[in-house]
C-alpha cells in the first residue's frame with residue numbers, strides 16, 4: 162500500500178525541523194495538540210533580508226546581480242517572479258548576452274524543486290533579467306544559485322556563481 166506523498170513530506174519536515182528549533186515547546190504542550198505549523202524561520206538568521214537593491218557579487222568576483230523587483234516581496238513559499246540586473250563587477254557593463262542556470266536548493270533538507278526556473282531577458286532595460294517562476298515549494302531556508310556564463314567575443318569565457326538565501330514562512 163502506498164503511503165500518501167503529503168504524509169511523507171509533512172513527516173520529513175517535522176523531523177528535520179527539530180534540530181533547528183530544538184523541539185522546545187516550553188513544557189506547555191500546546192504545540193503538539195493545536196496542529197499549528199511552526200515557523201522554521203523564527204530562529205533562523207541565515208537568510209538575506211529582501212529589499213529592492215539587494216546585491217551580491219559572485220564567488221569568482223566577475224558578475225554582480227541586483228534585485229530590482231520580486232513578486233511577492235519578500236519571497237514566499239510557492240512561485241516567485243524575480244527581476245534582477247546583471248553587470249560585470251568593476252566595469253559596471255550590463256550583461257546583455259548570457260546563459261543563466263538557476264538552482265533553488267534547501268540545504269537543511271537536501272532537495273531542490275522539480276519546477277525549472279524560466280529565464281528571459283527584459284526587453285526594455287539593459288542587463289535586466291526575469292526569473293519566473295522561482296519555485297520555493299516548502300517553508301524554510303532556500304539557497305538560490307545563479308550560475309551565469311557571459312557570452313564573449315574573446316576566447317576568455319566569463320562565468321560566475323551568485324547565491325542568495327531566503328527563509329520563507331509556512
Ligand SMILES: [Cu+2]
Pocket residue numbers: 267270272299301
Ligand atoms: Cu525542504
